[in-house]
Amino acid sequence: VLSASALDTQLVELGYRHYAGVPCSSMKGLIDTAIGTGRYLIASNEGDAVAIAAGMYLGGARCAVLMQNSGLTNACSPFTSLTHTFEIPVLSCIGYRGEQPERDEPQHALMGSVTPALLDLLQIEWALLSSDPEEARLQLLRAHEGLARHRSQALLVREGLFEPVAGAVQTPPVQADPVPPPQTEPARRPGPLPRRLEVLRALVELAGDQTALVATTGKTGRELYTLADRPGNFYMIGSMGCVASLGLGIALARPERPVVVLDGDGSLLMRLGALASVAAYAPRNLLHIVLDNGTHDSTGGQPTLSPALDLVGAARALGYRRARSASDLDELVELVRGWQMHGLAFLHLRIAPGSMHPLGRPDVRPPEQKARFMRFLAGEG
Numbered sequence: 001v002l003s004a005s006a007l008d009t010q011l012v013e014l015g016y017r018h019y020a021g022v023p024c025s026s027m028k029g030l031i032d033t034a035i036g037t038g039r040y041l042i043a044s045n046e047g048d049a050v051a052i053a054a055g056m057y058l059g060g061a062r063c064a065v066l067m068q069n070s071g072l073t074n075a076c077s078p079f080t081s082l083t084h085t086f087e088i089p090v091l092s093c094i095g096y097r098g099e100q101p102e103r104d105e106p107q108h109a110l111m112g113s114v115t116p117a118l119l120d121l122l123q124i125e126w127a128l129l130s131s132d133p134e135e136a137r138l139q140l141l142r143a144h145e146g147l148a149r150h151r152s153q154a155l156l157v158r159e160g161l162f163e164p165v166a167g168a169v170q171t172p173p174v175q176a177d178p179v180p181p182p183q184t185e186p187a188r189r190p191g192p193l194p195r196r197l198e199v200l201r202a203l204v205e206l207a208g209d210q211t212a213l214v215a216t217t218g219k220t221g222r223e224l225y226t227l228a229d230r231p232g233n234f235y236m237i238g239s240m241g242c243v244a245s246l247g248l249g250i251a252l253a254r255p256e257r258p259v260v261v262l263d264g265d266g267s268l269l270m271r272l273g274a275l276a277s278v279a280a281y282a283p284r285n286l287l288h289i290v291l292d293n294g295t296h297d298s299t300g301g302q303p304t305l306s307p308a309l310d311l312v313g314a315a316r317a318l319g320y321r322r323a324r325s326a327s328d329l330d331e332l333v334e335l336v337r338g339w340q341m342h343g344l345a346f347l348h349l350r351i352a353p354g355s356m357h358p359l360g361r362p363d364v365r366p367p368e369q370k371a372r373f374m375r376f377l378a379g380e381g
């Protein structure tokens, strides 16, 4: 058996200060070690864990992802359209269930038999983690070299590989602030809803040159790019639903930097569980804005279910202590101006469907956009 704490020590030496993940019984030793050292971020979904790790990477920190192979499918979207697209290398330790289907439960049989092939298809380099401590150490070093080539890496962990770890408990973070009374959505003043373009224009102006603006998939990013391309913008382009987790990773890695996440109603609803982690770790420098046009505007305006929903109530229920809806653009601007990194906040604004014409598309290659954004976050550009 392998000592999970020895692996953890080696990871720390390689610069890994954090883990994010969803548990697997095969990984209990390593997860309990991570939990015991207080460096484990509880994700609701493996894809969210990948996005958190990607955000940390952008901010110059290292976060390893821990998951079960059954969660690989949950992570396919960020693996294919975030980390691969932007050449953000992620190290994952993946519990390997179903390697011997006859000895495991039926739900692991198919995933167990396709795990290596799936990792190959995802262009994630992988190794079966050895039970020999010296070989395992070399495997991790090789993985680290692979990460330096911007290739994501996975270490597959068989059942029983890690020695058990006693008594690791982590109390999930609890916010000190009391739960606020519910807010009924403010009455809208008469007149047309603001257009996304107007909202983005106002937010860019408020952002100045120090605030990171992280835009969700689709036309939000395209409008932001067309309106004002700037080094502090990150256009996530793919991995729909991951922008809050990505922003969480960035904000945790760069606590001095204001980070504003620009989300859509469809995107928010796609990965609502991510809000629980954002709210639990609650970086004070993160502002989460939802531009709610009630549609999937980017794919042709098909309706989302948001008009019938209370997204602010959902954010509160998932742990956001400060969440409210702005009645119009002026009020949103006022709230953003008053935010000043005084704590995680969630702002919701109903906007008109539709987008600007002509609408551009980021023409910087994603890896170059990433490099520019990382220099911005590091204060180098």
Ligand SMILES: Cc1ncc(C[n+]2csc(CCOP(=O)(O)OP(=O)(O)O)c2C)c(N)n1
Residues within 6 Å of the ligand: 077, 216, 217, 218, 219, 220, 238, 239, 240, 263, 264, 265, 266, 267, 268, 293, 295, 296, 297, 298, 299, 304
């Ligand atoms: C996982 C995934 N599913 C679907 C899509 C296709 N898609 C791209 S943008 C988008 C709509 C996003 O809706 P919303 O977040 O409300 O933003 P809006 O388009 O209204 O600005 C969809 C469905 C995708 N890129 N990724």
